[in-house]
Amino acid sequence: MPPPAWKADIDVTTSDLDRVLTGCRTAAAHWGSLSFGERERQLRRWANELARSRADVIATVREETGKPQADAELELLVGLEHLTWSARHAGRTLRPRRVSPGILAAEHQARVERRPLGVVGVIGPWNYPVLTPLGVLAGALAAGNTVVFKPSEYTTETGRALVEAFDRANPESADVLRLLPGGAEAGEALCRAGVDKVAFTGSTRTGQAVMAACADTLTPVVLECGGNDALIVAEDADVRAAARAAAWGAFSNAGQTCAGVERIYVVQSVGEQFLAALTAELAPVRAGHHYGRLTTPQQEKVVRVHVEDAAANGGRFLVGGPESFRGPGLVDPVVLTDVPEDRPAVQEETFGPVVVVRLVRDLDEGIARANAVPQALGAAVFSRSADPSVARRLRAGMVSVNGILTFAGVPGLPFGGNGASGFGRVHGREGLMEFTSAQAVTARRLHLTGSGLTRLRSPWWKHRALRALIRLRHGRD
Template identity: 30%
Template structure:
């Protein structure tokens, strides 16, 4: 029986083994979900809400266990696991259970013409049936959690395929969802390769797919789904800009950008990466930022009474670590400068620099391009998944740090001379997920935000918008299709059905039905003249023509 082995990214220790599902097992799971979803959608929304609220109760009572599991499986520090995953999940349940009934309530569409006064249109929102969710390893709990909750509340069944890098969290999520006492088969967690999962979803007749991950994989999923017109929601990534204006609170901007760029070891598609700073405050901002970065501690994840949690955790997998290092090295080779780094874990420091003190080795690795590259190449050879926070300056728009998604703890700073130049720089990307503007002039910040080609713009903050359950999340360009979160995200879990009926139930015929004749033609043209002509005489003439065919309502 084939298994998947899970390792702690920080210690490289094995922490669990899980059965790998076969293709047929996935197809069987879809069949069960389809059967259960037909029963689930018949359950009144108030009862569905009551079931889902049990999940929140469990999370509130077990938040530490959940955060510790996420930290151990993903590599992020414990506080990141709580703040960016557990707490948003708790808040999301409250928000969606509060508003789902209102959103799902059928509503009447007002009429738009006297000619169709007899028609009453009502929109109904119905579940798709079974939703397939393919989730990533960077936020292995919070990203799929909200999607699962929304799908279930809307009346759908769910098949969740989580990343093999964070299967422990996937099984934790399964345990959490089971607290809702759902019908058998309504929710299933599967462990199978991503391409196989998509093929099984399509063959099994999944009704909609939600995918969070890389651009190439998202495009491939979209192509496969297009053959059967299966709708998708894709959240694919970004290399987000942060514009720092000359009137910004530089200390606040530095802390906000540090958090958005380095929390979760920079493995955030909506994190700050391209820092675009007004030339007038460029040097001062860099100085403030460097000082704060040098104080970021490697994560320790201690949870006893002497709690001490650092800020920089471990990369989730070695492949991503290597990718980030190579992107930074390439940027340095093209002229960028490694301006500052955060401290290394003690064991790694001793291994690489022996008895050199923290300030000594940090100064050395940033003293020259050669020393910086040698340092990064040394990290590349180490088995550890740890990467320090890295700040690059003297960057340009052709470097990987600017034009690619750098999914790790590295940010680049570039200066601008005038606002329109900053906007052009920010928009010079194939991505458009999120961005931020840092200014004490909120009117100016709003004006800039409106010109940025991103799905979400924050003013004097960055990244945390993903934790706002009430706010739509999604991007422009190659950052994806559709929305998650908020009402917009919830309604992605439903499809509209419009039911139209006559107000005059006794009517035998519509004005425009067969048979056609000169009188019918004249009456319908008269309706247009009566409704839209600006000439009073034509209006009256049109009304008379229309009146002559009103009797059609009563003709057999």
């Protein structure tokens, strides 16, 4: 497996951004005027081009992130599913919707239209440099916007591959999707450039900086700021299935998954059985073989600090330990128990191959502890009864029951969280609507006597009619 391509910031000048933004603004009028069917055809050609060039795309992802082959292939597949879903459903989701005009405007027709915003700025992450941007880009483009896309500086070439594939597939749509390479300074410049919306995926701290920069121009934002997601194992769970799912959710992609598994709460009656199953599941697992490397050196430092702090404050190693850190980016699985709930490994997103397990009295305690962190992105519950009320009680934007991250693979479901995990949604109908504005329209179709209610020189009966309507529709004196 190739090592991750750890890079320094790439400089971007004001003239670079101006040139990119000017191109997108010019192209917005044409792209927004196309029918949904015409945009769908172009987005499908883009998906076909990415599929044809999959070997090169996957090789670039692996070079920049250190992912295994299978992980990069799965990421591309799920990303293409989201792309084609948005292309196919945009017309049905965003078409004009008739609204009852009510009694006061009975002579009018009323409708809601969804209008493209114009130019959307998309700031992508490094952990899933194909899947995450494609889900956002697809919604913005299918809704009729053009896009300035700034990938992470650690995965610039993957971002370039996405944009160049669009250009090869649709040479007639120049400047509809433009690349803005660069690091934090480029992202800040994009936020202050006056685009019509910014969609950001990354850490909570950077999300706060994005929101502050966008505030100067009142640029609306959709923020997906990661999570500290919990898995709850109920007393009636299929324990072996829960352990297999926990291992994948916590350690796939080296734990660098915003909606993965960072905390596990297991009801005591099945605690020993679950811990034994999880230990057995992870016994042969090694970084560099079963999952990839940590993509950035900064992230390895965070992981090490969280693990050392947990161990120094009473945490016990169930799997792994200091020896799990085997070299730059290579960290074998670490499972900790008995970590106090106020430690960073519990309260903060570790974003690495580390998971904390705690035994709880019952399901109620598990739910309470799952909800007791600032982030509220995703969650999972294993329970044979699959009581729907459990999902409703979890303060999370997404919940999988008897599965892990299943919601992320369903293109029609919205993706996003609450609290410190951000706000707004991408994917699905809600994701398409994020990249439009609602326009209310009325049009007169009849001329009724009652129209005198909205004239300055009203007929003599106006006040009497108004009093009668109030009594009739909203209660008598």
